[in-house]
Amino acid sequence: MSRQTATLDVEKIRKDFPILKRKVNGYPLVYFDNAATSQTPQQVIDTISDYYSNYNANIHRGVHALSQEATDRYEQARETVRQHFNAAKAHEIIFTSGTTHGINLIANGFSSELREGDEVLVSAMEHHSNIVPWQMLCERTGAKLKVIPMDLKGELLISELEKLISEKTKMVFVNHVSNALGTVNPIKKIIDKAHEFGAAVLVDGAQAAPHIKADVQALDVDFYVVSAHKMCGPTGVGMLYGKEEWLEKLPPYQGGGEMIATVTFEKTTYAGLPHKFEAGTPNICGGIAFAAALDYMNAIGFENIAAYEQELLHYATNKLKEIDGMVIYGEAAEKTSVISFNIDGLHPYDIGTLLDKMGIAVRTGHHCAQPIMDFFNIPGTVRASFSFYNTFEEIDRFIEAVKKAKMMLQ
Template identity: 55%
Template sequence: MNAPVNQGTVRRDSPPRLDVVRLRQDFPILYQTVHGKPLVYLDNAATSQKPRSVIETETRYYGEINANVHRGVHTLSQRATDAFEAARDTVRRFINAARHEEIVFVRGTTEAINLVAASFGQRLQPGDEILITEMEHHSNIVPWQLLCERSGAVLRVAPIDDTGELKLDEFARLLSPATRLVAVTQLSNALGTVNPVRQLIELAHAAGAVVLVDGAQAVAHRPVDVQALDCDFYAFSGHKLYGPTGIGVLYGKGALLESMPPYQGGGDMIRQVSFAGTTYNDLPYKFEAGTPNIAGAIGLGAAIDYLNTLGLPVVAAHEQALLAAATAQAMQIPGLRLIGTARDKASILAFTLEGVHPHDVGTILDLEGVAVRAGHHCAMPVMAHFGLPATVRASFALYNTAEEVDVLMHAIRKAREVFG
C-alpha cells in the first residue's frame, strides 16, 4: 500500500516537537488509502491506532509464552505471570498509584465503572445521592441509574453551560451530606472539555463523598497522577491509549478496595472454596475472576512504554497545537457551528454544518479519506443540551499532522458545497 503524502511535523512556534514523520512509521495501519485517498484517521476518541511495538508484543505473547497466569508451576505459566504482573506495575507507575495491589485489570472503562457500582454500590441506601455531570458518557450514567433502581438512591446531575463547561457553583450546590458518590469525566468525549477534577474531588471529599474519575479520554492526552488528584477510583481503557481492545484498568485506593465485596465469582478470586463457604483472594485478584485478557494487559504495558518514550507533555503540546489550528480554520467556514468551546479543551473538535446532517458530512469526509465520528457519541444528554441529534467529531492523536488538519477542512468545505 502507498504511504500517505499528508505527513509532516506540526507547525509550532517553539519546541518541544514530535518527529511525526518518523513516529508515523510505527503505525502500519496509517499507510493505506481509502476511496483512493490517503487515510486521515481522526476518530481517535473512539479508538486509537496501535504502534508496531504493541502489535508485536501481543504476537510474541501468543507465539512464545501463551499460558494461563497464577495457576501453573510450569515454565510458560511462570513467564506469562511475570509478564502480566510486570504490565500491572507499568500501569501503576504510569498513573502513580501507591501500590501494585491498587491496579485491577478489567475489560475497559465501562466494566471498571460497573464494578464500582456493583461492589461499592452495595452500601448505598434509600435517600443516598450520587452526583454526576451533564457531560458524561453513557457508561458513566447508566450504571448509576441501575444502582439507584436497586438501592433507592437518587441520581443528581450537575449542569453544563453553552460552552460545554461544568457549572462549578451548581456542582458545589448539589453536594450535600446525602452525597455518597461523585462520578465525573476528566475529559468529555463529546465536547473536549477538561474538567478541574482536582477541585471537584476536594469539594466532594469535603462533603464526605467518594469520587470516581472517568479517565477514558484523558489518560492518553495528559499526565495523570492519582495520588496528586486524591481520587478514590480512576477508570480507563487500553484501546484509547494506543493499546489493545478488551483491556482496561480500575485504580482504587487500597483501603477502599479491601472493604468492597467481590464483583464476580470464579477462579483466581478465591483462596479457599468449600460448600460451607468461600474465602477471597488478596487484592487485586479479588476483583479479577476467571482467566484475564493476558495478552491485552501485556499489550497495554507495551503501549504505555511507547508513550513514555515520547513523553506525554510533548504529545499533549502537539495535540493542542493541532486543535488550535483546526479550531481557527473551522471558525472561518460559513455555517459551521462548534460544539464545545470550553476554555480548557483537549483533542476534540465537534461541530455541525448548517443544513447538512452530521452523518452526511461524515460520509463525504470518508470519501475524501478522512475518518471521523458522526453521531451522539454515547452522550445523548449532551446532544439534548445543545438541541442536536448528533455532531461530527474529529479527534486528534500523536500521529496526526497539520497537513491532515488542512485535508479535514478541505473535506468539510466540499461537504458544504455538495449539500449547499
C-alpha cells in the first residue's frame, strides 16, 4: 500500500537514516523495534564524528581552546534539552547515562527522605528499572511499596490510586508511556493528586519522549527522566530533570571529580547544580549528539510525528486483527505506536525468529515488564513499535510475514 501523508515526506526522511538501506537475511530491513532503540539520522552521526574529529577534549577543566570549545558545546546542549522540556533553569537538567541512571540517582537520594512506615507508590505497568530501585530503597529504609493496579485494556485504575495515596506517601513513580503496551498514562492527574498529599512525583518519560513533547513546568512534575537512544540520539546518555528545590535537597549520587567545590582530607564540600550530580568525565559527545537529535526531531515537528505514527498504529492494528487467533494486549484509549500481540498456540519467540528471517526486526519476550505479563498470564509478547521513518508498505510486509510465520508454525 502506498500512501502519502499530509504532514511528513517520509521518503525524504528515510534518506537521513543510513541503516534503513541495509538488508537482513537478503531482505530490505524493516525496523519495528523502535521502542527499544530508535535509529540514528546522518545529522546526528555527523555531530558525533565532528566532535571526535575536531574538538575532542575534557570539559570545565582546561584553559586551552579545545576544552573551551567542548565545554561551550556541552553546555549549549544542556540549554537545548532545557528548552525542549521547558525546564525553568538549565541547572535543573542533569546529564545521565540514561533513564535507569536517573531513576537510581533519585531513589538513592530518597534514602535520606524515607522512614519506616512511609510509602512509595508505583504503577502495575512499570519497566523493571522502575521497580527494582524502589524495592531496594524500601528494603534500606523500611518504607512500603504499593502498586497502582491496571485493567485488561492496559489502563491504570486511577480510582484505586485515590484509595492508595495518603499522608504516608512520599514518592509516586509512574511511566508516562508503557514500554510493553504503549499506554499513555494520565500523568498530570496523578501528579496533581500526589501533590495534594505532599508526595513527590518521578515520571519515566523514556517511552513518551519520542512521541510526546513533555512540558515539565506545565506538568508540575518533580522529576522526569529520558534516554537519548529512544529519540534518534546515541546510547549511553540521557537526562534527569529535577525541580531546583529537590535537587538542592538531595545528596550526591556519586563522589569524584567535577562534583566538588573543595576537597581536604578532613572535609569535602559539593559543587552547585548541575555539577553536584555529574561526577567524573561525562559522555561529552553523547550530550552534544543528544541535542542534535532533539534539533532534528523538532525540525520535523512532534505534532507531525505523533499524527503520522498514529496513522501507522491504526493501520497495523486493524490489519493484525484480521488474522485468526490474534490477541492484542493493551488497547487503551490513548496509546503510542506500539502493538504487543500473540497468536493463539504460538510462542512469541518463535514468531519473532521467523520474522527476523524475513528481514523484520521486532522485540519478543516480557520487555523488562514481567508483572504485566503475569497480569495477562502469558510468557511474553511480540512487540512491534513504529517510528516516523516507517512506512505503510513496511507494515504490509510485516502483516504478510506474520501470516507466513503463523502458517509455518501451526
